[in-house]
Amino acid sequence: MATVRIPSPLRRYTNGQSKVESSGASVNEIIESLEAQYPGVKARLCDDSGQIKRYVNVFVNDEEIRTLQGGDTPVGDKDEVSIIPAMAGGQS
16 A cells, blocks of 8 residues: 545545555545545546546656656655646746
């Protein structure tokens, strides 16, 4: 089981938990597992074609998956997956 860090906006789906355990051999499988445990999560993370939305950053052990294998990035039992929504804004 991998540890998944849940950002504040998604915690309403995980009963307020900031960390959950999830199983899967890849990031995509982790997202499917999260959806099975916490319905509604996948729609916030993925677009209609199942791809991770461009404004959602996912890290496996502090490495951004877009620099690795994207949704196919392998995830091991002791790995930590962090979901970080991109922050909008700029200078005012």
